Protein backbone atom coordinates (compact mmCIF):
# COMPACT_ATOMS: atom_id res chain seq x y z
CA UNK A 1 0.00 0.00 0.00
CA UNK A 2 2.91 2.35 0.79
CA UNK A 3 4.71 1.77 -2.46
CA UNK A 4 1.95 3.16 -4.70
CA UNK A 5 1.98 6.82 -3.52
CA UNK A 6 5.76 6.89 -3.59
CA UNK A 7 5.77 5.71 -7.18
CA UNK A 8 3.16 8.25 -8.01
CA UNK A 9 5.22 10.93 -6.33
CA UNK A 10 8.32 10.18 -8.40
CA UNK A 11 6.29 10.04 -11.60
CA UNK A 12 4.83 13.46 -10.81
CA UNK A 13 8.28 14.83 -9.95
CA UNK A 14 9.75 13.64 -13.20
CA UNK A 15 6.85 14.91 -15.21
CA UNK A 16 6.89 18.35 -13.64
CA UNK A 17 10.66 18.58 -14.00
CA UNK A 18 10.29 17.74 -17.69
CA UNK A 19 7.50 20.29 -18.14
CA UNK A 20 9.38 23.08 -16.40
CA UNK A 21 12.49 22.29 -18.46
CA UNK A 22 10.47 22.41 -21.66
CA UNK A 23 8.85 25.59 -20.47
CA UNK A 24 12.27 27.20 -19.94
CA UNK A 25 13.38 26.32 -23.45
CA UNK A 26 10.11 27.49 -24.92
CA UNK A 27 10.13 30.93 -23.36
CA UNK A 28 13.71 31.65 -24.41
CA UNK A 29 12.77 30.89 -28.03
CA UNK A 30 9.84 33.24 -27.88
CA UNK A 31 11.93 36.23 -26.84
CA UNK A 32 14.43 35.77 -29.65
CA UNK A 33 12.32 36.10 -32.78
CA UNK A 34 10.66 39.28 -33.91
CA UNK A 35 8.99 38.83 -37.24
CA UNK A 36 7.30 41.30 -39.58
CA UNK A 37 5.73 41.13 -43.01
CA UNK A 38 6.78 42.47 -46.39
CA UNK A 39 4.19 44.95 -47.69
CA UNK A 40 5.80 45.71 -51.03
CA UNK A 41 9.06 45.16 -52.93
CA UNK A 42 10.46 47.66 -55.44
CA UNK A 43 13.89 48.06 -57.08
CA UNK A 44 16.26 47.40 -54.21
CA UNK A 45 13.74 48.51 -51.59
CA UNK A 46 11.17 46.67 -49.44
CA UNK A 47 8.46 48.17 -47.25
CA UNK A 48 7.94 46.14 -44.11
CA UNK A 49 5.35 46.28 -41.32
CA UNK A 50 5.18 44.69 -37.92
CA UNK A 51 8.69 45.24 -36.58
CA UNK A 52 8.08 47.92 -33.95
CA UNK A 53 11.35 47.27 -32.11
CA UNK A 54 13.68 47.58 -35.10
CA UNK A 55 16.49 50.15 -34.85
CA UNK A 56 17.89 52.53 -37.46
CA UNK A 57 20.35 50.72 -39.76
CA UNK A 58 19.60 47.38 -38.11
CA UNK A 59 20.11 44.32 -40.26
CA UNK A 60 16.93 42.39 -41.10
CA UNK A 61 16.64 38.99 -42.76
CA UNK A 62 14.27 37.95 -45.57
CA UNK A 63 13.53 34.44 -46.82
CA UNK A 64 16.38 32.94 -48.87
CA UNK A 65 18.94 34.66 -46.60
CA UNK A 66 18.53 38.00 -48.34
CA UNK A 67 19.69 40.75 -45.99
CA UNK A 68 18.41 44.29 -45.72
CA UNK A 69 19.17 47.44 -43.73
CA UNK A 70 16.35 49.31 -41.96
CA UNK A 71 16.76 52.76 -43.49
CA UNK A 72 13.47 54.55 -42.90
CA UNK A 73 12.09 53.75 -39.48
CA UNK A 74 8.52 55.05 -39.25
CA UNK A 75 5.82 54.28 -36.74
CA UNK A 76 3.93 51.71 -38.77
CA UNK A 77 6.21 51.02 -41.72
CA UNK A 78 9.90 50.43 -42.29
CA UNK A 79 11.78 51.16 -45.52
CA UNK A 80 14.42 48.48 -45.97
CA UNK A 81 17.36 48.68 -48.38
CA UNK A 82 17.93 45.22 -49.85
CA UNK A 83 21.45 43.81 -50.09
CA UNK A 84 20.98 40.97 -52.52
CA UNK A 85 18.84 39.34 -55.17
CA UNK A 86 15.31 40.42 -54.42
CA UNK A 87 13.54 38.80 -57.41
CA UNK A 88 12.13 36.01 -55.24
CA UNK A 89 10.72 38.26 -52.51
CA UNK A 90 6.95 38.76 -52.40
CA UNK A 91 4.46 40.81 -50.43
CA UNK A 92 3.48 38.77 -47.40
CA UNK A 93 6.94 37.20 -46.87
CA UNK A 94 8.32 37.04 -43.34
CA UNK A 95 11.02 39.47 -42.22
CA UNK A 96 13.11 38.78 -39.16
CA UNK A 97 15.07 41.15 -36.94
CA UNK A 98 18.70 40.23 -36.32
CA UNK A 99 19.45 42.68 -33.51
CA UNK A 100 22.80 43.69 -35.02
CA UNK A 101 24.10 46.23 -37.51
CA UNK A 102 25.81 45.41 -40.80
CA UNK A 103 29.37 44.21 -40.32
CA UNK A 104 32.17 42.85 -42.47
CA UNK A 105 34.94 40.30 -42.06
CA UNK A 106 38.36 41.89 -41.51
CA UNK A 107 41.89 40.61 -40.97
CA UNK A 108 45.13 39.56 -42.61
CA UNK A 109 43.30 36.72 -44.38
CA UNK A 110 41.70 39.27 -46.69
CA UNK A 111 44.99 40.22 -48.33
CA UNK A 112 45.09 39.04 -51.92
CA UNK A 113 41.33 38.45 -52.00
CA UNK A 114 38.52 39.84 -54.12
CA UNK A 115 35.29 40.03 -52.13
CA UNK A 116 31.92 41.73 -52.15
CA UNK A 117 30.89 44.01 -49.25
CA UNK A 118 29.16 41.11 -47.51
CA UNK A 119 32.47 39.25 -47.40
CA UNK A 120 31.52 36.70 -50.06
CA UNK A 121 34.48 35.64 -52.22
CA UNK A 122 34.43 36.67 -55.88
CA UNK A 123 37.76 35.10 -56.80
CA UNK A 124 36.79 31.43 -56.47
CA UNK A 125 39.30 30.88 -53.65
CA UNK A 126 36.77 29.68 -51.10
CA UNK A 127 35.21 31.27 -48.05
CA UNK A 128 37.11 33.70 -45.88
CA UNK A 129 38.59 32.03 -42.83
CA UNK A 130 38.46 34.89 -40.38
CA UNK A 131 36.79 35.31 -37.02
CA UNK A 132 37.18 39.07 -36.79
CA UNK A 133 34.35 41.34 -37.86
CA UNK A 134 33.85 45.11 -37.69
CA UNK A 135 30.68 47.15 -38.25
CA UNK A 136 30.75 48.92 -41.61
CA UNK A 137 29.75 52.25 -40.04
CA UNK A 138 32.19 53.33 -37.37
CA UNK A 139 32.91 56.68 -35.79
CA UNK A 140 35.96 58.48 -37.17
CA UNK A 141 38.97 59.00 -34.89
CA UNK A 142 38.54 61.86 -32.42
CA UNK A 143 40.54 65.04 -32.86
CA UNK A 144 42.94 64.23 -30.02
CA UNK A 145 43.65 60.78 -31.48
CA UNK A 146 44.96 62.28 -34.70
CA UNK A 147 48.49 63.31 -35.64
CA UNK A 148 49.69 65.66 -38.39
CA UNK A 149 50.52 64.20 -41.79
CA UNK A 150 54.30 64.00 -41.97
CA UNK A 151 55.27 61.00 -44.12
CA UNK A 152 54.86 61.11 -47.90
CA UNK A 153 52.94 58.49 -49.82
CA UNK A 154 54.99 58.14 -52.98
CA UNK A 155 52.80 57.54 -56.04
CA UNK A 156 55.74 56.88 -58.36
CA UNK A 157 54.24 59.43 -60.74
CA UNK A 158 56.59 62.38 -61.08
CA UNK A 159 53.89 64.93 -61.81
CA UNK A 160 52.18 64.09 -58.53
CA UNK A 161 55.16 63.40 -56.25
CA UNK A 162 56.87 66.61 -57.30
CA UNK A 163 54.00 69.05 -57.74
CA UNK A 164 50.96 67.69 -55.87
CA UNK A 165 52.53 65.56 -53.11
CA UNK A 166 50.32 63.25 -51.07
CA UNK A 167 51.00 62.46 -47.42
CA UNK A 168 50.06 59.33 -45.48
CA UNK A 169 46.73 60.04 -43.84
CA UNK A 170 45.68 62.59 -46.45
CA UNK A 171 42.51 62.51 -48.56
CA UNK A 172 43.25 63.46 -52.14
CA UNK A 173 40.46 63.55 -54.71
CA UNK A 174 41.13 62.37 -58.26
CA UNK A 175 38.62 63.86 -60.64
CA UNK A 176 38.18 64.19 -64.37
CA UNK A 177 35.91 63.29 -67.26
CA UNK A 178 35.44 59.69 -68.23
CA UNK A 179 38.45 57.94 -69.77
CA UNK A 180 41.05 60.45 -68.65
CA UNK A 181 43.23 58.03 -66.71
CA UNK A 182 41.74 58.33 -63.20
CA UNK A 183 41.89 54.62 -62.45
CA UNK A 184 45.37 54.46 -63.98
CA UNK A 185 46.70 56.95 -61.41
CA UNK A 186 45.19 54.99 -58.53
CA UNK A 187 46.56 51.71 -59.86
CA UNK A 188 50.04 53.15 -60.39
CA UNK A 189 49.96 54.37 -56.80
CA UNK A 190 49.03 50.89 -55.56
CA UNK A 191 51.78 49.31 -57.67
CA UNK A 192 54.31 51.76 -56.25
CA UNK A 193 53.55 50.62 -52.68
CA UNK A 194 55.30 47.34 -53.36
CA UNK A 195 57.92 46.78 -50.67
CA UNK A 196 56.96 50.01 -48.89
CA UNK A 197 54.95 48.32 -46.14
CA UNK A 198 51.65 49.90 -47.17
CA UNK A 199 48.44 47.84 -47.33
CA UNK A 200 46.14 48.79 -50.20
CA UNK A 201 42.37 48.46 -50.48
CA UNK A 202 40.82 49.01 -53.90
CA UNK A 203 37.08 49.57 -53.69
CA UNK A 204 35.25 49.25 -57.03
CA UNK A 205 31.82 50.84 -56.87
CA UNK A 206 29.23 50.34 -59.59
CA UNK A 207 31.76 49.71 -62.37
CA UNK A 208 31.40 47.41 -65.33
CA UNK A 209 32.46 43.86 -64.45
CA UNK A 210 34.95 43.90 -67.34
CA UNK A 211 36.62 47.05 -65.97
CA UNK A 212 36.97 45.45 -62.54
CA UNK A 213 38.33 42.26 -64.08
CA UNK A 214 40.97 44.33 -65.89
CA UNK A 215 42.04 46.01 -62.66
CA UNK A 216 42.27 42.68 -60.82
CA UNK A 217 44.27 41.15 -63.67
CA UNK A 218 46.68 44.09 -63.74
CA UNK A 219 47.25 44.05 -59.99
CA UNK A 220 47.73 40.30 -60.00
CA UNK A 221 50.10 40.33 -62.95
CA UNK A 222 52.24 43.09 -61.44
CA UNK A 223 52.45 41.29 -58.10
CA UNK A 224 50.45 43.83 -56.11
CA UNK A 225 47.86 41.41 -54.76
CA UNK A 226 50.13 40.29 -51.90
CA UNK A 227 49.36 43.51 -50.08
CA UNK A 228 46.00 44.41 -51.61
CA UNK A 229 42.34 43.71 -50.86
CA UNK A 230 39.71 44.35 -53.54
CA UNK A 231 36.12 45.04 -52.52
CA UNK A 232 33.65 45.05 -55.39
CA UNK A 233 30.04 46.02 -56.03
CA UNK A 234 29.38 45.72 -59.73
CA UNK A 235 27.15 47.96 -61.78
CA UNK A 236 24.35 45.39 -61.85
CA UNK A 237 24.34 44.75 -58.10
CA UNK A 238 21.46 45.99 -55.94
CA UNK A 239 21.82 49.72 -55.18
CA UNK A 240 21.92 48.87 -51.46
CA UNK A 241 25.01 46.77 -52.00
CA UNK A 242 26.63 49.57 -54.01
CA UNK A 243 25.81 51.99 -51.22
CA UNK A 244 27.45 49.99 -48.41
CA UNK A 245 30.57 48.96 -50.39
CA UNK A 246 32.84 51.94 -49.57
CA UNK A 247 31.89 51.77 -45.89
CA UNK A 248 32.72 48.07 -45.75
CA UNK A 249 36.02 48.71 -47.56
CA UNK A 250 36.84 51.50 -45.09
CA UNK A 251 36.28 49.15 -42.14
CA UNK A 252 38.59 46.59 -43.75
CA UNK A 253 41.22 49.31 -44.17
CA UNK A 254 40.68 50.67 -40.66
CA UNK A 255 41.41 47.28 -39.16
CA UNK A 256 44.92 47.44 -40.60
CA UNK A 257 45.31 51.09 -39.63
CA UNK A 258 44.44 50.24 -36.02
CA UNK A 259 47.21 47.62 -36.06
CA UNK A 260 49.59 50.53 -36.63
CA UNK A 261 49.98 49.91 -40.36
CA UNK A 262 49.95 52.43 -43.20
CA UNK A 263 46.98 51.85 -45.48
CA UNK A 264 45.88 53.27 -48.81
CA UNK A 265 42.26 53.09 -49.91
CA UNK A 266 40.95 53.91 -53.40
CA UNK A 267 37.24 54.54 -53.95
CA UNK A 268 36.57 54.05 -57.67
CA UNK A 269 34.25 55.87 -57.97
CA UNK A 270 32.11 57.95 -55.64
CA UNK A 271 29.95 59.33 -58.47
CA UNK A 272 28.42 55.88 -58.77
CA UNK A 273 28.07 55.75 -55.00
CA UNK A 274 26.24 59.08 -54.91
CA UNK A 275 23.94 57.91 -57.69
CA UNK A 276 23.13 54.67 -55.88
CA UNK A 277 22.28 56.65 -52.76
CA UNK A 278 20.14 59.04 -54.78
CA UNK A 279 18.28 56.08 -56.25
CA UNK A 280 17.63 54.59 -52.81
CA UNK A 281 16.55 57.90 -51.33
CA UNK A 282 14.11 58.65 -54.13
CA UNK A 283 12.62 55.17 -53.88
CA UNK A 284 12.24 55.70 -50.14
CA UNK A 285 10.43 58.96 -50.94
CA UNK A 286 12.95 61.17 -49.21
CA UNK A 287 12.74 64.74 -50.50
CA UNK A 288 15.15 65.43 -53.40
CA UNK A 289 17.44 68.46 -53.29
CA UNK A 290 19.98 69.89 -55.72
CA UNK A 291 20.40 67.66 -58.83
CA UNK A 292 17.78 65.41 -57.16
CA UNK A 293 20.35 64.23 -54.62
CA UNK A 294 19.05 63.90 -51.05
CA UNK A 295 20.04 66.60 -48.57
CA UNK A 296 22.45 64.37 -46.64
CA UNK A 297 24.63 63.41 -49.61
CA UNK A 298 27.44 65.66 -48.31
CA UNK A 299 27.21 64.03 -44.90
CA UNK A 300 27.39 60.44 -46.18
CA UNK A 301 30.62 61.22 -48.04
CA UNK A 302 32.19 63.32 -45.31
CA UNK A 303 31.56 60.77 -42.58
CA UNK A 304 33.24 58.16 -44.76
CA UNK A 305 36.28 60.27 -45.67
CA UNK A 306 36.70 61.57 -42.11
CA UNK A 307 37.69 58.02 -41.22
CA UNK A 308 40.90 58.49 -43.23
CA UNK A 309 43.53 59.96 -40.96
CA UNK A 310 46.93 59.63 -39.37
CA UNK A 311 46.54 58.23 -35.85
CA UNK A 312 48.60 59.55 -32.96
CA UNK A 313 51.43 57.49 -31.44
CA UNK A 314 49.25 56.48 -28.49
CA UNK A 315 46.73 54.96 -30.90
CA UNK A 316 49.42 53.00 -32.74
CA UNK A 317 50.50 55.60 -35.30
CA UNK A 318 48.80 53.91 -38.26
CA UNK A 319 47.46 55.90 -41.17
CA UNK A 320 44.72 55.65 -43.75
CA UNK A 321 45.24 57.58 -46.97
CA UNK A 322 42.14 57.93 -49.14
CA UNK A 323 42.06 58.48 -52.89
CA UNK A 324 38.41 58.98 -53.80
CA UNK A 325 37.71 59.17 -57.53
CA UNK A 326 34.96 61.31 -59.05
CA UNK A 327 33.82 61.47 -62.65
CA UNK A 328 33.00 64.93 -63.98
CA UNK A 329 30.73 65.67 -66.92
CA UNK A 330 32.00 67.95 -69.68
CA UNK A 331 34.82 69.14 -67.39
CA UNK A 332 32.34 70.69 -64.99
CA UNK A 333 34.15 70.58 -61.67
CA UNK A 334 31.61 72.94 -60.12
CA UNK A 335 28.76 70.41 -60.27
CA UNK A 336 27.21 69.31 -56.97
CA UNK A 337 29.10 66.11 -56.13
CA UNK A 338 32.55 67.33 -57.32
CA UNK A 339 32.29 70.55 -55.26
CA UNK A 340 31.14 68.56 -52.23
CA UNK A 341 34.11 66.25 -52.45
CA UNK A 342 36.57 69.02 -53.22
CA UNK A 343 35.55 70.66 -49.97
CA UNK A 344 35.69 67.43 -47.98
CA UNK A 345 39.13 66.33 -49.18
CA UNK A 346 42.60 67.82 -48.60
CA UNK A 347 43.18 68.56 -52.27
CA UNK A 348 42.43 67.33 -55.74
CA UNK A 349 44.19 66.01 -58.81
CA UNK A 350 42.33 67.20 -61.88
CA UNK A 351 42.77 65.24 -65.10
CA UNK A 352 42.15 67.18 -68.25
CA UNK A 353 40.70 65.53 -71.37
CA UNK A 354 42.51 68.02 -73.61
CA UNK A 355 45.88 67.05 -72.16
CA UNK A 356 44.88 63.39 -72.55
CA UNK A 357 44.13 64.00 -76.22
CA UNK A 358 47.48 65.72 -76.67
CA UNK A 359 49.11 62.58 -75.28
CA UNK A 360 50.35 64.29 -72.12
CA UNK A 361 49.96 61.33 -69.81
CA UNK A 362 49.20 61.25 -66.93
CA UNK A 363 46.89 64.10 -67.95
CA UNK A 364 47.30 66.04 -64.68
CA UNK A 365 46.23 69.67 -65.00
CA UNK A 366 48.73 71.18 -62.58
CA UNK A 367 46.95 74.55 -62.50
CA UNK A 368 43.69 73.09 -61.25
CA UNK A 369 45.26 70.56 -58.90
CA UNK A 370 46.31 71.19 -55.35
CA UNK A 371 47.47 69.30 -52.28
CA UNK A 372 46.67 71.13 -49.09
CA UNK A 373 48.63 69.07 -46.58
CA UNK A 374 51.04 66.97 -48.64
CA UNK A 375 53.62 69.76 -48.98
CA UNK A 376 54.57 69.41 -45.32
CA UNK A 377 55.07 65.68 -45.77
CA UNK A 378 57.11 65.99 -48.95
CA UNK A 379 60.75 64.93 -48.79
CA UNK A 380 63.14 67.86 -48.41
CA UNK A 381 64.91 66.90 -51.62
CA UNK A 382 61.69 67.50 -53.57
CA UNK A 383 60.85 70.65 -51.71
CA UNK A 384 64.15 72.16 -52.80
CA UNK A 385 63.12 71.97 -56.45
CA UNK A 386 59.31 71.89 -56.36
CA UNK A 387 58.84 75.65 -55.94
CA UNK A 388 60.92 76.61 -58.98
CA UNK A 389 59.40 73.85 -61.02
CA UNK A 390 55.83 74.81 -60.21
CA UNK A 391 56.47 78.43 -61.05
CA UNK A 392 58.21 77.62 -64.33
CA UNK A 393 55.44 75.24 -65.31
CA UNK A 394 52.65 77.67 -64.41
CA UNK A 395 54.32 80.43 -66.46
CA UNK A 396 54.69 78.04 -69.36
CA UNK A 397 51.04 76.98 -69.30
CA UNK A 398 49.96 80.60 -69.34
CA UNK A 399 52.20 81.49 -72.28
CA UNK A 400 51.60 78.30 -74.22
CA UNK A 401 48.23 79.49 -75.48
CA UNK A 402 49.86 82.53 -77.08
CA UNK A 403 52.51 80.44 -78.72
CA UNK A 404 49.81 78.41 -80.44
CA UNK A 405 48.72 81.39 -82.51
CA UNK A 406 52.19 81.63 -83.96
CA UNK A 407 52.72 84.98 -82.31
CA UNK A 408 56.18 86.43 -82.48
CA UNK A 409 57.77 85.95 -79.11
CA UNK A 410 60.64 87.67 -77.42
CA UNK A 411 63.65 85.74 -76.25
CA UNK A 412 62.60 85.44 -72.61
CA UNK A 413 59.14 84.18 -73.45
CA UNK A 414 60.53 81.65 -75.86
CA UNK A 415 62.95 80.41 -73.25
CA UNK A 416 60.13 79.95 -70.74
CA UNK A 417 58.09 78.03 -73.30
CA UNK A 418 60.97 75.82 -74.38
CA UNK A 419 61.82 75.10 -70.74
CA UNK A 420 58.15 74.34 -69.96
CA UNK A 421 57.93 71.92 -72.86
CA UNK A 422 60.85 70.03 -71.42
CA UNK A 423 59.32 69.96 -67.96
CA UNK A 424 56.19 68.51 -69.51
CA UNK A 425 58.18 65.92 -71.43
CA UNK A 426 59.93 64.86 -68.23
CA UNK A 427 56.66 64.53 -66.33
CA UNK A 428 55.14 62.26 -68.97
CA UNK A 429 54.97 58.67 -67.86
CA UNK A 430 53.45 55.51 -69.31
CA UNK A 431 51.13 53.35 -67.22
CA UNK A 432 52.47 50.79 -64.74
CA UNK A 433 55.98 52.19 -64.65
CA UNK A 434 56.50 53.97 -61.35
CA UNK A 435 59.73 55.93 -61.02
CA UNK A 436 61.85 55.60 -57.87
CA UNK A 437 62.61 58.57 -55.65
CA UNK A 438 66.31 58.90 -56.62
CA UNK A 439 65.41 58.75 -60.33
CA UNK A 440 62.74 61.43 -59.85
CA UNK A 441 65.09 63.71 -57.93
CA UNK A 442 67.84 63.35 -60.55
CA UNK A 443 65.45 64.37 -63.34
CA UNK A 444 64.02 67.25 -61.31
CA UNK A 445 67.47 68.59 -60.38
CA UNK A 446 68.56 68.34 -64.01
CA UNK A 447 65.42 70.25 -65.00
CA UNK A 448 65.95 73.06 -62.51
CA UNK A 449 69.60 73.29 -63.58
CA UNK A 450 68.31 73.81 -67.16
CA UNK A 451 70.31 70.80 -68.36
CA UNK A 452 67.50 69.59 -70.59
CA UNK A 453 67.04 72.88 -72.41
CA UNK A 454 69.54 72.19 -75.23
CA UNK A 455 68.10 68.71 -75.84
CA UNK A 456 65.85 68.61 -78.94
CA UNK A 457 62.21 67.94 -78.02
CA UNK A 458 61.97 64.74 -80.03
CA UNK A 459 64.83 63.28 -78.01
CA UNK A 460 63.41 64.28 -74.65
CA UNK A 461 61.77 60.95 -73.78
CA UNK A 462 65.00 59.12 -74.44
CA UNK A 463 67.02 61.72 -72.53
CA UNK A 464 64.69 61.64 -69.52
CA UNK A 465 64.91 57.85 -69.41
CA UNK A 466 68.67 57.98 -69.59
CA UNK A 467 68.78 60.40 -66.66
CA UNK A 468 66.41 58.19 -64.66
CA UNK A 469 68.62 55.18 -65.30
CA UNK A 470 71.71 57.16 -64.28
CA UNK A 471 70.25 57.64 -60.80
CA UNK A 472 71.84 54.28 -59.99
CA UNK A 473 75.20 55.99 -60.04
CA UNK A 474 74.31 58.21 -57.08
CA UNK A 475 76.63 57.31 -54.18
CA UNK A 476 74.93 55.26 -51.45
CA UNK A 477 75.25 57.85 -48.68
CA UNK A 478 73.61 60.55 -50.85
CA UNK A 479 70.92 58.07 -51.84
CA UNK A 480 70.14 57.42 -48.19
CA UNK A 481 69.56 61.12 -47.64
CA UNK A 482 67.13 61.28 -50.58
CA UNK A 483 64.72 58.91 -48.91
CA UNK A 484 64.68 60.57 -45.52
CA UNK A 485 63.50 63.91 -44.29
CA UNK A 486 67.11 65.19 -44.34
CA UNK A 487 67.92 68.15 -46.54
CA UNK A 488 70.23 67.71 -49.52
CA UNK A 489 73.43 69.67 -49.15
CA UNK A 490 74.76 71.77 -52.04
CA UNK A 491 77.49 69.17 -52.38
CA UNK A 492 74.93 66.37 -52.80
CA UNK A 493 73.05 68.37 -55.40
CA UNK A 494 76.25 69.02 -57.30
CA UNK A 495 77.04 65.31 -57.42
CA UNK A 496 73.60 64.48 -58.79
CA UNK A 497 73.60 67.32 -61.32
CA UNK A 498 77.04 66.23 -62.50
CA UNK A 499 75.76 62.69 -63.08
CA UNK A 500 72.84 64.05 -65.11
CA UNK A 501 75.13 66.38 -67.09
CA UNK A 502 77.35 63.49 -68.13
CA UNK A 503 74.41 61.42 -69.25
CA UNK A 504 72.90 64.27 -71.22
CA UNK A 505 76.12 65.13 -73.06
CA UNK A 506 75.40 62.81 -76.02
CA UNK A 507 71.96 64.37 -76.43
CA UNK A 508 73.33 67.81 -77.16
CA UNK A 509 72.88 68.65 -80.85
CA UNK A 510 76.19 67.99 -82.67
CA UNK A 511 76.24 70.61 -85.46
CA UNK A 512 76.24 73.54 -83.06
CA UNK A 513 79.81 74.69 -82.59
CA UNK A 514 79.31 76.39 -79.22
CA UNK A 515 77.26 74.94 -76.38
CA UNK A 516 75.84 78.28 -75.21
CA UNK A 517 74.01 78.87 -78.52
CA UNK A 518 70.65 77.24 -77.93
CA UNK A 519 69.70 75.09 -80.91
CA UNK A 520 65.98 75.71 -80.56
CA UNK A 521 66.60 79.45 -80.51
CA UNK A 522 67.64 79.75 -84.13
CA UNK A 523 64.44 80.16 -86.19
CA UNK A 524 62.80 82.85 -84.12
CA UNK A 525 65.91 84.65 -82.96
CA UNK A 526 66.73 85.99 -86.39
CA UNK A 527 63.31 87.35 -87.25
CA UNK A 528 62.11 89.10 -84.19
CA UNK A 529 63.60 92.12 -82.51
CA UNK A 530 63.62 92.48 -78.74
CA UNK A 531 60.41 94.06 -77.66
CA UNK A 532 61.65 95.48 -74.42
CA UNK A 533 62.44 99.20 -74.46
Ligand SMILES: Nc1ncnc2c1ncn2[C@@H]1O[C@H](COP(=O)(O)OP(=O)(O)OP(=O)(O)O)[C@@H](O)[C@H]1O
Nearest residue numbers: 177178179180181182183184185361362429430431
Ligand atom coordinates in the same frame (compact mmCIF):
# COMPACT_ATOMS: atom_id res chain seq x y z
N1 LIG B 1 49.90 57.24 -68.24
C1 LIG B 1 49.26 56.59 -69.21
N2 LIG B 1 49.93 56.18 -70.31
C2 LIG B 1 49.30 55.53 -71.30
N3 LIG B 1 48.00 55.22 -71.30
C3 LIG B 1 47.27 55.58 -70.25
C4 LIG B 1 47.86 56.29 -69.14
N4 LIG B 1 46.90 56.51 -68.24
C5 LIG B 1 45.78 55.97 -68.74
N5 LIG B 1 45.99 55.42 -69.94
C6 LIG B 1 44.98 54.75 -70.78
O1 LIG B 1 43.86 55.58 -70.88
C7 LIG B 1 42.68 54.83 -70.85
C8 LIG B 1 41.76 55.35 -69.78
O2 LIG B 1 42.34 55.16 -68.52
P1 LIG B 1 41.48 54.82 -67.24
O3 LIG B 1 40.65 53.62 -67.44
O4 LIG B 1 42.41 54.84 -66.10
O5 LIG B 1 40.56 56.10 -67.22
P2 LIG B 1 39.33 56.40 -66.27
O6 LIG B 1 39.28 57.88 -66.16
O7 LIG B 1 39.44 55.61 -65.03
O8 LIG B 1 38.14 55.88 -67.17
P3 LIG B 1 36.63 55.60 -66.70
O9 LIG B 1 35.99 56.93 -66.67
O10 LIG B 1 36.10 54.73 -67.77
O11 LIG B 1 36.71 54.95 -65.37
C9 LIG B 1 43.07 53.39 -70.61
O12 LIG B 1 43.00 52.70 -71.82
C10 LIG B 1 44.49 53.48 -70.13
O13 LIG B 1 45.23 52.37 -70.55
Ligand SMILES: [Mg+2]
Nearest residue numbers: 182183184268
Ligand atom coordinates in the same frame (compact mmCIF):
# COMPACT_ATOMS: atom_id res chain seq x y z
MG1 LIG C 1 38.12 54.27 -64.10
